Amino acid sequence: MTGKTLMHTQPAHTEVELTRSAEAIAELEQAFQAKIDADIKIEPKDWMPQAYRQSLVRQISQHAHSEIVGMLPEGNWLTRAPSLGRKLILLAKVQDEAGHGLYLYSAAETLGASREALIEALHAGKAKYSSIFNYPTLTWADVGAIGWLVDGAALINQIPLCRCSYGPYARAMRRICKEESFHQRQGYEIMLTLCRGTAAQKRMAQDALNRWWWPSLMMLGPPDAESSHTQQSMRWKIKRHTNDALRQKFVDQSVPQADYLRLAPPDPKLKWNEQTGHYEFGAIDWNEFWRVLKGDGPCNRERIEARRRAYDEGRWIREAALAFGAKQARRARGAD
Amino acid sequence: MNQRQALYEYLLRLGDNALILGQRLTEWIGHAPALEEELGSANIALDLIGQARGWLAYAGAVEGTGRDEDALALQRDVLDFRNALLVEQPNGHYGDTIARQYLFDAFHYPLLEALSGCADQYIAAIAAKSCKEAGYHRRRSAEWMIRLGDGTAESHAKLQRSVDTLWPYTGELFAMDEIDRTLQSAGVAADLAGVGRTWDEDVAHTLKTATLQRPAAGWMQSGGKQGRHSEQLGYILAEMQFLPRAYPDAHW
Ligand SMILES: [Fe+2]
Ligand SMILES: [Fe+2]
Numbered sequence: 001m002t003g004k005t006l007m008h009t010q011p012a013h014t015e016v017e018l019t020r021s022a023e024a025i026a027e028l029e030q031a032f033q034a035k036i037d038a039d040i041k042i043e044p045k046d047w048m049p050q051a052y053r054q055s056l057v058r059q060i061s062q063h064a065h066s067e068i069v070g071m072l073p074e075g076n077w078l079t080r081a082p083s084l085g086r087k088l089i090l091l092a093k094v095q096d097e098a099g100h101g102l103y104l105y106s107a108a109e110t111l112g113a114s115r116e117a118l119i120e121a122l123h124a125g126k127a128k129y130s131s132i133f134n135y136p137t138l139t140w141a142d143v144g145a146i147g148w149l150v151d152g153a154a155l156i157n158q159i160p161l162c163r164c165s166y167g168p169y170a171r172a173m174r175r176i177c178k179e180e181s182f183h184q185r186q187g188y189e190i191m192l193t194l195c196r197g198t199a200a201q202k203r204m205a206q207d208a209l210n211r212w213w214w215p216s217l218m219m220l221g222p223p224d225a226e227s228s229h230t231q232q233s234m235r236w237k238i239k240r241h242t243n244d245a246l247r248q249k250f251v252d253q254s255v256p257q258a259d260y261l262r263l264a265p266p267d268p269k270l271k272w273n274e275q276t277g278h279y280e281f282g283a284i285d286w287n288e289f290w291r292v293l294k295g296d297g298p299c300n301r302e303r304i305e306a307r308r309r310a311y312d313e314g315r316w317i318r319e320a321a322l323a324f325g326a327k328q329a330r331r332a333r334g335a336d
Numbered sequence: 337m338n339q340r341q342a343l344y345e346y347l348l349r350l351g352d353n354a355l356i357l358g359q360r361l362t363e364w365i366g367h368a369p370a371l372e373e374e375l376g377s378a379n380i381a382l383d384l385i386g387q388a389r390g391w392l393a394y395a396g397a398v399e400g401t402g403r404d405e406d407a408l409a410l411q412r413d414v415l416d417f418r419n420a421l422l423v424e425q426p427n428g429h430y431g432d433t434i435a436r437q438y439l440f441d442a443f444h445y446p447l448l449e450a451l452s453g454c455a456d457q458y459i460a461a462i463a464a465k466s467c468k469e470a471g472y473h474r475r476r477s478a479e480w481m482i483r484l485g486d487g488t489a490e491s492h493a494k495l496q497r498s499v500d501t502l503w504p505y506t507g508e509l510f511a512m513d514e515i516d517r518t519l520q521s522a523g524v525a526a527d528l529a530g531v532g533r534t535w536d537e538d539v540a541h542t543l544k545t546a547t548l549q550r551p552a553a554g555w556m557q558s559g560g561k562q563g564r565h566s567e568q569l570g571y572i573l574a575e576m577q578f579l580p581r582a583y584p585d586a587h588w
Contacts, residue, residue, distance in 0.1 A: 071374070075366035079359060082579035082588035083406045084389050087362070088382060094365055095378035102371050140579055140588070198586050306367065314369020316494070317430050320487025327486065 036237050041167035044110040052236055055229065056166055057111050059238060061118045064104035065129035067097045069122075069303050073137045074146055082140060089186055090143060096179045103172040110168045123308045131289065132215045134297030141194055141201075141208035147187015149209075149216040149254065155180045156250050157220060160240035169238075188257065195261045209258065210266045216254075217281075218289045220247040226286075251279045342518040343456070344398045345418060346525060348408070349515075349561055351391030352419035354466075355409055356569070357440060358384030359576055360427055369430050376476065380437070383469040390462040410580045414569050421560040422505035424568045428498065431484055431491065435498035438477035438542065443509045445470040446534035447526050455523035478542045485546025492547065499543070500551050507556025510535070 020028075028047050035042065042048055071094050078094065081087035105115040121127040132150055137143065158180065161173040194205040221227055221243035233239035251270075258265050269282030292300070337345075361381035368374045392405035403411075422440055427433045448470050451463035484491040510532035512520075519525035543550050559565065579588065 068371070071366040078362040078365055079575050080578050082410075082586075084355075084385060084392075084409055085406075086588055088385055088389075091362060091365070091378055091382055091385070095375060095382070098371055098374040098378070102375070105371075193588060197588075198583065200583060201586055310367040310369065314373075314430060316488070316490050317369040317373075317484070320484050320491030323491075324483040324487040 033235075036165050036235075039165075039237075041170065042165050043167045051232075052238075053111050055233060055236070055238060056169065057108055057113045059233075060104055060108045060111070060169055061113065061121070062128050062130075064101050064108060064118065065122045065127055066133065067101035067104060069129045069133045069307060070150075071097050071101075072303055072306055073133055073135070073299075074143055076137045077140060077143050080140070081143075086190075093147070093183050093186065096183070100176045100179070103175060107166075107168040107172045119311065123304065123311060125295070125304065128293070130219060131292045131297060132212075132219045134292050134300045134303060135211065135215055136299055138211075139204045139208060141191070141204035142212070144187050144190030144194060144205065145208035145212040147183050147185075148191050148257070149187075149212050150219065151180050151183040151187060152254065153216045153219045153250050155184055156246050156253070163237070163240060165237035191261055191263075195263065205261065206263050209263050213265045213267070214284065214288070215292075217247055217250065217284055218286075220250060222286065222289065223284075248278055251281050255279050337514060337518055339518055339522055339524075340398060342515045343524065344395055345515045346519055347391050347395035347398060347459075348416075348418040349420075351388045351395055351405075351408070352417050353423050353440075353444075354384040354391065355388035356417070356419045356572060357423040357437075358382075358388060359572060360423065360436075361433075363427055364430075364433065373430070380473055380476075383466075383473070387462070387466045387469070390466075394458050394462070406580070410577045414565055414573060415563050417560075417565065417569060417573070418563060419560055419565075419569075420505070420508050421557055421566055422502065422509065424560070424566060424572060425502060425505060426568060429494065431495045432498045432501070434477055434480040434484060435495060435502050437473070438481050439499075439502055439506050439539070440509075441470060441474035441477045442535050442538045442542070443506075443531060445474045446531045447528075450526035450531060454526075459524065474538075478538075481542050481548070482546045485543070485548045495546070496548055499548055503551040504555060504557045506535075508558040508560060511558060511561070513562070 029049055032042070032046075032048060032052075035046075042052075074090065074097075075094050078087065078090055081090050105118065108118060109115060118127065122129065137146070155177060158173055158177050162170055162177055164170040164173065191205055191208075194201040224230060224242045224244045227243055230239060230242055234242075255265065255270065255272075267282045269280065271280050273280050291297070295301075358381045361377050361384070364377045365374060365381075368377055388409065389405045392408045396403045396405060396408055420440075422436060425432075425436055445467065448463045448467035451459055452467055454460045454463060481495070484495040486492070510528045512528050516525045516528060520527065540550065580586075
């Protein structure tokens with residue numbers, strides 16, 4: 001239970017900022033960039049430019065929200081997993097995602113953003129989360145495809161973040177990446193079992209690949225030309241590679257995996273290029289990406305509604321825990 | 337009823353309690369009142385479903401017709417389930433879930449403790465491992481009973497109602513029948529009267545600390561342990577068993 005303030009709080013030293021001269025700030029900024037260039041981690045108590053702080057809060061909170069909203073599509077199959085073993089694996093996976101959300105909200109708190117404020121921004125539609133979780137899980141194969149492709153794309157995105165300039169984020173990412181790579185292998189193993197199974201199972205597997213392939217490619221972010229934050233984030237070493245570079249890496253990794261499953265990604269233009277040593281792939285429908293991001297994906301409303309309902313219906317529980325804590329504290333004082 | 341049949345039935349009771357309560361808890365995942373409760377509910381569900389696997393695998397071996405834990409969990413119908421009515425009751429609000437969990441945990445822990453000393457080595461081994469988990473479950477659910485009972489006026493009223501509603505399902509937990517007696521004479525089954533005394537003390541203490549009233553003695557519902565269930569169980573099974581039922585020739 002968190003009993004922290006509901007307001008978005010800022011550490012006191014940012015107020016000092018207003019009284020500093022322009023030269024003093026320029027000097028601090030130079031020293032800050034020098035640290036980053038020397039690969040020295042920035043820690044919560046260190047001075048940092050306001051824009052760096054904001055950029056990190058935005059990125060870390062989006063990431064945290066994605067972990068939490070991402071529990072819903074897979075959670076959809078928890079009660080229907082096809083064996084007790086599969087149920088336990090999926091349950092442990094979805095639990096890991098809740099844990100990732102917790103680490104990340106904690107990392108955001110070190111920058112002065114409270115968990116409550118961030119969650120309320122999500123529920124108010126003011127914060128983003130990964131668009132891919134706005135697609136439905138229709139069959140059991142979707143659980144496999146999500147592990148294989150979505151956790152796979154997340155991993156490609158996140159491995160470089162383990163070296164991110166902000167210490168608490170980099171450390172959270174190291175823990176998270178270890179678990180994500182488990183998730184990916186488990187997802188692929190579900191696909192493998194389906195692809196070695198009956199005709200109905202293979203059909204499920206191919207259908208899941210058809211539906212998750214393009215959204216997974218989109219998950220690595222808008223093309224570099226349209227990505228508003230990439231350049232500055234790279235200078236600050238919050239980001240280490242461009243979206244397009246990460247996407248190419250994902251395609252190069254995933255196509256041979258699909259081949260091994262004897263499944264075909266839904267892209268007629270997909271082909272190996274000897275010269276570049278990379279796969280070429282067809283044009284991504286970025287209109288779909290922006291449409292889903294802006295709220296018109298198949299499940300946007302349901303996902304946010306589910307989160308909001310859980311939060312609202314849980315309010316009396318959280319309030320009772322706080323009230324009981326306060327009573328206990330009073331009793332302890334009275335007993336002194 | 338011979339001892340082997342009694343043992344099979346007894347193992348189903350143990351396994352089905354853990355399985356159905358675990359299944360109920362997974363319904364919360366993604367919808368719990370706080371992230372910490374997502375983690376907590378998932379932990380308990382993981383423990384319970386893990387325990388169910390152990391009990392049902394052994395039940396399958398005792399039955400001796402080649403059914404494994406998945407066949408028993410996912411291919412039996414309502415009439416063949418042996419869980420107590422308490423664990424199949426709906427989740428309701430989080431207070432209902434906590435009350436159901438506590439009333440069960442306060443029974444589960446002393447039951448497993450008794451079975452850890454059982455003459456059947458397989459039962460003793462599964463019980464000893466599960467007992468540690470159940471001890472943690474009971475501590476957690478008792479703490480929540482106290483927090484909600486002694487929290488706000490709203491949480492107090494809600495939790496009292498939860499306890500009152502679930503109370504009639506607690507009597508069945510301690511009712512001994514031919515199966516218990518057959519096994520008890522072989523030193524295999526737990527003495528439910530003893531388990532019931534521990535439960536009584538624990539529940540009295542927790543309710544008192546939580547400032548809750550113990551419901552008046554009244555009619556107790558029963559039948560789950562003999563396969564006569566509430567309407568709830570059919571829906572739980574329809575959902576839980578969907579895939580193996582829809583694709584009987586598939587492996588997953
Ligand atoms: Fe994750
Ligand atoms: Fe994951």
